[in-house]
Amino acid sequence: MNFPTNVFSKNATFDGALSIAGIKATTLAKEFSTPLFVIDEDDFRSRALAWKSALEKHFGAQAGHVYYASKAFISVEVAKWINEIGIGLDVCTGGELAVGLAAGFPADRIEVHGNNKSEAEITAAIAAGCATIVLDSFHEIERVNRIAGAHNVIQKVLLRLTPGVEAHTHESISTAHEDVKFGFSIASGAAWKAVEEVEAAPHLRLAGIHSHIGSQIFVADGFEVAATRLIEFLARFRDHFNRELPELDLGGGYGIAYLADESTMDPDQMMANLAAIVKSQCAAHDLVVPTVSIEPGRAIVGPSTTTLYEVGTTKVVTLENGANRRYISVDGGMSDNIRPSLYQAEYLAIVANRESTESTRDSRVVGKHCESGDIIIRSIELPGDVDAGDLLAVPATGAYGRSMASNYNHMVRPAVIAVKSGTARVIVRRETVADLLSLEVVESPRTLS
Amino acid sequence: MNFPTNVFSKNATFDGALSIAGIKATTLAKEFSTPLFVIDEDDFRSRALAWKSALEKHFGAQAGHVYYASKAFISVEVAKWINEIGIGLDVCTGGELAVGLAAGFPADRIEVHGNNKSEAEITAAIAAGCATIVLDSFHEIERVNRIAGAHNVIQKVLLRLTPGVEAHTHESISTAHEDVKFGFSIASGAAWKAVEEVEAAPHLRLAGIHSHIGSQIFVADGFEVAATRLIEFLARFRDHFNRELPELDLGGGYGIAYLADESTMDPDQMMANLAAIVKSQCAAHDLVVPTVSIEPGRAIVGPSTTTLYEVGTTKVVTLENGANRRYISVDGGMSDNIRPSLYQAEYLAIVANRESTESTRDSRVVGKHCESGDIIIRSIELPGDVDAGDLLAVPATGAYGRSMASNYNHMVRPAVIAVKSGTARVIVRRETVADLLSLEVVESPRTLS
Numbered sequence: 019m020n021f022p023t024n025v026f027s028k029n030a031t032f033d034g035a036l037s038i039a040g041i042k043a044t045t046l047a048k049e050f051s052t053p054l055f056v057i058d059e060d061d062f063r064s065r066a067l068a069w070k071s072a073l074e075k076h077f078g079a080q081a082g083h084v085y086y087a088s089k090a091f092i093s094v095e096v097a098k099w100i101n102e103i104g105i106g107l108d109v110c111t112g113g114e115l116a117v118g119l120a121a122g123f124p125a126d127r128i129e130v131h132g133n134n135k136s137e138a139e140i141t142a143a144i145a146a147g148c149a150t151i152v153l154d155s156f157h158e159i160e161r162v163n164r165i166a167g168a169h170n171v172i173q174k175v176l177l178r179l180t181p182g183v184e185a186h187t188h189e190s191i192s193t194a195h196e197d198v199k200f201g202f203s204i205a206s207g208a209a210w211k212a213v214e215e216v217e218a219a220p221h222l223r224l225a226g227i228h229s230h231i232g233s234q235i236f237v238a239d240g241f242e243v244a245a246t247r248l249i250e251f252l253a254r255f256r257d258h259f260n261r262e263l264p265e266l267d268l269g270g271g272y273g274i275a276y277l278a279d280e281s282t283m284d285p286d287q288m289m290a291n292l293a294a295i296v297k298s299q300c301a302a303h304d305l306v307v308p309t310v311s312i313e314p315g316r317a318i319v320g321p322s323t324t325t326l327y328e329v330g331t332t333k334v335v336t337l338e339n340g341a342n343r344r345y346i347s348v349d350g351g352m353s354d355n356i357r358p359s360l361y362q363a364e365y366l367a368i369v370a371n372r373e374s375t376e377s378t379r380d381s382r383v384v385g386k387h388c389e390s391g392d393i394i395i396r397s398i399e400l401p402g403d404v405d406a407g408d409l410l411a412v413p414a415t416g417a418y419g420r421s422m423a424s425n426y427n428h429m430v431r432p433a434v435i436a437v438k439s440g441t442a443r444v445i446v447r448r449e450t451v452a453d454l455l456s457l458e459v460v461e462s463p464r465t466l467s
Numbered sequence: 468m469n470f471p472t473n474v475f476s477k478n479a480t481f482d483g484a485l486s487i488a489g490i491k492a493t494t495l496a497k498e499f500s501t502p503l504f505v506i507d508e509d510d511f512r513s514r515a516l517a518w519k520s521a522l523e524k525h526f527g528a529q530a531g532h533v534y535y536a537s538k539a540f541i542s543v544e545v546a547k548w549i550n551e552i553g554i555g556l557d558v559c560t561g562g563e564l565a566v567g568l569a570a571g572f573p574a575d576r577i578e579v580h581g582n583n584k585s586e587a588e589i590t591a592a593i594a595a596g597c598a599t600i601v602l603d604s605f606h607e608i609e610r611v612n613r614i615a616g617a618h619n620v621i622q623k624v625l626l627r628l629t630p631g632v633e634a635h636t637h638e639s640i641s642t643a644h645e646d647v648k649f650g651f652s653i654a655s656g657a658a659w660k661a662v663e664e665v666e667a668a669p670h671l672r673l674a675g676i677h678s679h680i681g682s683q684i685f686v687a688d689g690f691e692v693a694a695t696r697l698i699e700f701l702a703r704f705r706d707h708f709n710r711e712l713p714e715l716d717l718g719g720g721y722g723i724a725y726l727a728d729e730s731t732m733d734p735d736q737m738m739a740n741l742a743a744i745v746k747s748q749c750a751a752h753d754l755v756v757p758t759v760s761i762e763p764g765r766a767i768v769g770p771s772t773t774t775l776y777e778v779g780t781t782k783v784v785t786l787e788n789g790a791n792r793r794y795i796s797v798d799g800g801m802s803d804n805i806r807p808s809l810y811q812a813e814y815l816a817i818v819a820n821r822e823s824t825e826s827t828r829d830s831r832v833v834g835k836h837c838e839s840g841d842i843i844i845r846s847i848e849l850p851g852d853v854d855a856g857d858l859l860a861v862p863a864t865g866a867y868g869r870s871m872a873s874n875y876n877h878m879v880r881p882a883v884i885a886v887k888s889g890t891a892r893v894i895v896r897r898e899t900v901a902d903l904l905s906l907e908v909v910e911s912p913r914t915l916s
Contacts, residue, residue, distance in 0.1 A: 041915045049915060089837045089876050094907040110837040113877025116900045120907070134779035134796035134835035155780040155796075157855050180784075196784050199794045199833045199841070206785045232839075330583035331604040335629075335645050336655045345648045347583035347604075356873075360809055360840075384648045386583035388538045388559040390681075391809075392648070406606050424805075424873040427538050428562025441912030449906065451565045457898065458543040458569070463890030466490045466498060 019373055022278040025366060026413045027058035027322050029437075036324075036370035036411050039437035043326055043370040046442060047409055050435050052328040053350035055420050057445070059099070059438040062322040062416075065285075066103045069314050072285035076293035080307045085129045087270050087315025088114040090417035093434065095445040096319070097121035108313050112139040119146060129267075129311075131178075133199050140165050144173060152176045152228050152267070154201060159215045159222070166221035173221060176228045176267055177202060179209045181247040183231045183240050201229065204251055213255060226265025226308060227251060233316065236273040236283060238291040244268070245295045253303035262306055268292060270313035274320040276365055276414050282321055285314075316417035323416030325354065325432075326370060327394075329408045330386065343397075344381045346404055351385015352392045353426045355412070355419050359391050367395055370411035374401035383410065387427050420446065428454055468822055471727040474815060475862045476507035476771050478886075485773075485819035485860050488886035492775055492819040495891060496858055499884050501777040502799035504869050506894070508548070508887040511771040511865075514734075515552045518763050521734035525742035529756045534578045536719050536764025537563040539866035542883065544894040545768070546570030557762050561588040568595055578716075578760075580627075582648050589614050593622060601625045601677050601716070603650060608664045608671070615670035622670060625677045625716055626651060628658045630696040632680045632689050650678065653700055662704060675714025675757060676700060682765065685722040685732060687740040693717070694744045702752035711755055717741060719762035723769040725814055725863050731770055734763075765866035772865030774804065774881075775819060776843075778857045779835065792846075793830045795853055800834015800841045802875045804861070804868050808840050816844055819860035823850035832859065836876050869895065877903055 021032035029039040036043040038056050046056055066086065074081040083106035086092075092107075092114055098121045100107060107123050109115045110131035118128055125147040132139070133154045140158075143151060144165055153159055153175050166173040180201040202209040209227075216224045227248055231240045245268060256262045272283040292310070300307045327348035334344050357363035367383055378399035385392040394412065404410075423431045430449035435442050470481035478488040485492040487505050495505055515535065523530040532555035535541075541556075541563055547570045549556055556572050558564045559580035567577055574596040581588070582603045589607075592600060593614055602608055602624050615622040629650040651658040658676075665673045676697055680689045694717060705711045723731040741759070749756045776797035783793050806812035816832055827848035834841040843861065853859075872880045879898035884891050 045915050087837075092877070094904070095909075111835070111876045111878055113874070113879065113900050113903060116904070117877060117907075120904055131837060132835060133833070133837075134798065136779060136798060155782050157780040197786055197792060198784070198839045199782065199796060199831075200839070203784060330585060331606040333604050333648065333657075335647070335652060337646055343646060347648060349583065349585060356805070356809070360805070382648070384582070386560070386581060388536075388580060388582075390647045390649070422873050422875045424871050425562070426871045427560045428541070428566060429560055430562065436912075438912065440914055440916065442915050443910035443912045444908050445910070446906050447908045451562050453905075454562060455543070455565070455569055456902075457895050458566075459893050459896045460544075461892035461894070463885075463887065463892045464498075465890050466494050467889065 019368065022366060024281065025275050025278060026324060027061035028064065029058050029060055030324065034373050036368065038324060040440040041437055041442055043409055043411055046435065047326050047328065049442065050433055050444065051448065052326050052409070053348070053354055053432040054326045055323050055415065055432055055434040056326060057323045057416060057434060057436050059436045062319060063099055063103060065318045065322065066100060066105055068285045069312065069318065070103065070105050072289035073312060075286070076289040077310050080309050082265060082267070082309040082311035083127060085311060085313045086318060087313050088117070089421060090315030091319045091419070091421045092117050093446050094121045095436065097123050112136070112142050115139070115142055115146065125149065137161060137165065144169050144171060150174050150176060150225070152178050153212070153216065154178045156212065156215065159212065159219060163219035163221045171221065172223050174223050174225045175216060176226050176265060177209065177212050177216065177224065178228045179204055179248060179251065181229050181244040183244045204247055209251065217259070224263065226263045226267065228267035228269065230269030230313065231271060233271045234273045235271040238288065241268060241292060242295050245292065246299050249296065249299040249303060249305065252308065253305055256305060264308050265311065266296070266308040267311040267313070270315055270317065272314050272317040274317055274414060276363065278366060283317060320417035321414050323419065325350070325412045325415040325419065327410045327412065329404060329406050329410060332405055344379055346381050346383050346400065347386060348383060348394065348410055349386060350432065351387045351394065352389070353387060353424045353429045354432050355394060355415060356422050356424070357418055358393055358396070365395050365412050365414065367398060367400065367410045367412045369401060369404060369408055371409040374403055376402040378402065425454060430454065468817065471815060473730060474724050474727060475773060476510035477513060478507050478509055479773065483822050485817065487773060489889040490886055490891055492858055492860055495884065496775050496777065498891065499882055499893065500897065501775050501858070502797070502803055502881040503775045504772050504864065504881055504883040505775060506772045506865060506883060506885050508885045511768060512548055512552060514767045514771065515549060515554055517734045518761065518767065519552065519554050521738035522759070522761060524735070525738040526759050529758055531714060531716070531758040531760030532576060534760060534762045535767060536762050537566070538870060539764030540768045540870045541566050542895050543570045544885065546572050561585070561591050564588070564591055564595065574598065586610060586614065593618050593620060599623055599625060599674070601627050602661070602665065603627045605661065605664065608661065608668060612668035612670045620670065621672050623672050623674045624665060625675050625714060626658065626661050626665065626673065627677045628653055628697060628700065630678050630693040632693045653696055658700065666708070673712065675712045675716065677716035677718065679718030679762065680720060682720045683722045684720045687737065690717060690741060691744050694741065695748050698745065698748040698752060698754065701757065702754055705754060713757055714760065715745070715757040716760040716762065719764055719766065721763050721766040723766055723863060725812065727815060732766060769866035770863050772868065774799070774861045774864040774868065776859045776861065778853060778855050778859060781854055793828055795830050795832050795849065796835060797832060797843065797859055798835060799881065800836045800843065801838070802836065802873045802878045803881050804843055804864060805871050805873070806867055807842055807844070814844050814861050814863065816847060816849065816859045816861045818850060818853060818857055820858040823852055825851040827851065874903060879903065
């Protein structure tokens with residue numbers, strides 16, 4: 019078999035069967051059961067470090083933070099790794115903040131996002147001392163100023179701006195053209211009005227601006243347009259207020275490989291591109307280069323993780339055109355990976371427990387939910403002898419797999435295990451039916467009106 | 468305001484503000500917090516009873532069971548209601564079965580579905596004494612026969628057949644054309660081969676056949692084609708084996724109203740249609756009319772439930788065509804209702820806490836997740852003065868809302884409360900951040916190979 023190393027984590031090998039960090043997939047399945055998320059700890063750390071190194075290499079003293087985007091996947095253990103590596107944490111709800119704090123993550127490297135932060139979430143962030151809150155609406159300017167005042171602090175803030183860029187990506191994950199819920203539009207004047215309000219707010223200190231143009235992006239042109247417009251905006255600020263804003267956060271969205279013919283974006287090359295754009299635009303406006311931060315999430319955790327499934331049933335159907343398709347049903351499905359159904363995302367799979375010499379056939383990998391759309395891989399060539407009991411490995415499932423998982427059909431969500439140098443440990447345990455039943459309560463009816 | 472009674476549950480009223488079962492939405496939000504699923508217990512029971520009555524009216528002595536499809540939404544309390552009403556329970560995983568058993572649901576009214584039942588799930592179903600297992604693949608014929616043998620029982624089974632019908636619905640929820648993971652194809656010969664295998668299996672008793680053609684269906688023609696082909700198949704069985712199969716399960720998929728100009732399918736009319744089709748086809752083949760069962764899920768729970776959200780922020784953006792769109796951000800989102808993102812499903816919303824006299828404007832209702840696709844309602848006319856603190860009510864969220872909910876962005880899943888005659892009680896409690904953190908474990912690495 020041609021093992022697709024570009025899609026698997028760096029310590030995944032195939033020698034008659036799949037191993038990750040020196041442990042056979044069959045051993046992992048036996049020890050921890052399936053479905054199972056296997057995170058290659060060294061791969062995760064290497065990628066996080068690569069983004070940090072690339073940012074520092076190309077921005078030098080102007081390198082800000084790599085903020086890991088929690089929404090892709092966060093757990094207490096992963097937050098500890100991020101802290102050890104010395105990068106920052108991007109959270110966008112009180113729940114994500116709670117995970118960071120439970121890990122002892124230093125609040126001075128936490129950045130708080132979200133288009134609709136509640137009063138409770140803002141209060142928690144300020145009480146914890148989170149370094150940066152990214153403001154997303156006029157309501158939030160008032161709220162954060164008021165709550166910071168109540169805590170007797172001056173809160174450092176960025177403004178999330180909408181630079182009017184439509185990245186070449188799925189609509190759901192493209193976030194900076196005008197017709198989105200996020201940010202203040204530069205074109206409409208909302209961004210400038212927000213600057214004026216923040217400048218007038220006694221408990222806010224405007225440190226800079228932020229944009230995030232989308233996800234799973236492979237070409238730098240969207241970042242170039244966004245950076246150009248943001249730096250024009252910084253120049254306008256300087257011209258009006260006679261001082262320069264010191265921070266620029268260019269968000270994340272760096273694409274990764276899901277299929278054998280795709281490539282994961284190279285941090286060094288991407289940071290070289292960004293630095294060239296930022297430096298030339300700052301020079302053009304006679305601005306000091308600000309401190310630049312970025313927010314990769316998927317680009318760190320996505321490739322680090324492989325899902326292991328056990329095949330339960332197979333079935334051949336005859337299509338209208340007379341061709342056959344084989345359905346391979348695994349023991350998970352859209353509850354542990356909604357991306358194929360939600361975004362028509364494509365994945366690959368390999369047989370993980372053995373090497374087959376059978377010729378391949380067109381196969382569809384499906385889950386066990388009561389729904390036709392419960393498809394993991396719509397069409398893939400897999401060996402003709404795949405059968406019940408085989409293990410399938412689906413790589414690059416670290417981002418938005420476990421984090422978007424559901425209990426649809428009362429399925430329990432898989433465990434996440436970390437593997438490293440021949441060792442394995444659970445970092446997020448598998449749910450049990452008892453966990454699900456623990457939400458059931460018996461209450462007496464209360465009369466209300 | 469024109470209150471859209473066709474979409475809200477039967478005890479929802481609007482008199483200057485929304486009330487459900489005599490309790491103001493504002494009271495519910497205050498008592499139980501938002502987002503909140505509010506299930507109108509009397510509405511749920513009425514709909515379940517209406518399907519039961521319609522089945523019995525039109526099929527008479529040949530009425531089998533109305534099996535409530537758990538996947539739409541199940542909880543211990545709801546399973547108790549279903550039991551009290553005297554209808555059956557359709558489960559398709561061990562988790563759904565566990566909820567039924569926790570509710571003391573009689574196993575002789577439980578039907579077990581699923582395209583990939585595990586050995587453990589089959590064992591649990593047989594050990595519990597579930598009346599009916601619907602076989603979906605050749606692997607399962609062997610497994611169920613073997614496990615039934617080990618338990619020394621003869622298990623009653625149905626065969627799920629694929630009659631080759633493409634219902635007029637979203638691909639993901641259309642389940643009986645040929646290119647699906649479910650069932651044995653009649654056209655390909657797989658169905659007949661399955662009959663022969665089941666007949667030869669000593670621990671299986673073939674009682675009949677089943678098909679489910681899809682979801683959210685409003686026209687009877689798909690059911691007509693499916694029933695015609697299934698009854699032809701029953702005739703073929705009779706001709707070959709010289710006995711008649713006593714049971715026919717025609718599945719569910721009955722559509723409900725989500726928008727003001729839509730109608731929920733009428734049980735009486737639908738059962739009248741089905742009975743006419745079944746009786747005429749049986750007569751044509753000189754068959755005794757079998758016992759007919761159906762499996763509504765959404766049609767019972769969907770309209771019974773309303774989601775209450777609180778507005779957190781609003782924002783106006785200028786579109787490329789110069790028009791304005793207002794974004795209204797609520798305190799939930801795609802984590803409590805994935806259907807708009809997943810199926811492009813449409814919902815309506817009303818302002819629940821007051822009656823506005825402002826003219827309406829084009830609005831988009833979005834959630835608080837870090838994702839542009841986090842949209843509840845893509846475009847709706849809502850009063851121009853909707854602002855932070857207002858309550859929005861989204862009706863018809865009972866099916867596939869809480870059941871497909873996730874913890875995306877570490878958001879906790881909402882509570883489900885049941886209201887009835889001026890009383891309210893929690894039936895599924897709101898999650899807490901502590902619940903989420905309870906899955907985090909600290910394990911020492913173990914050496915494996």
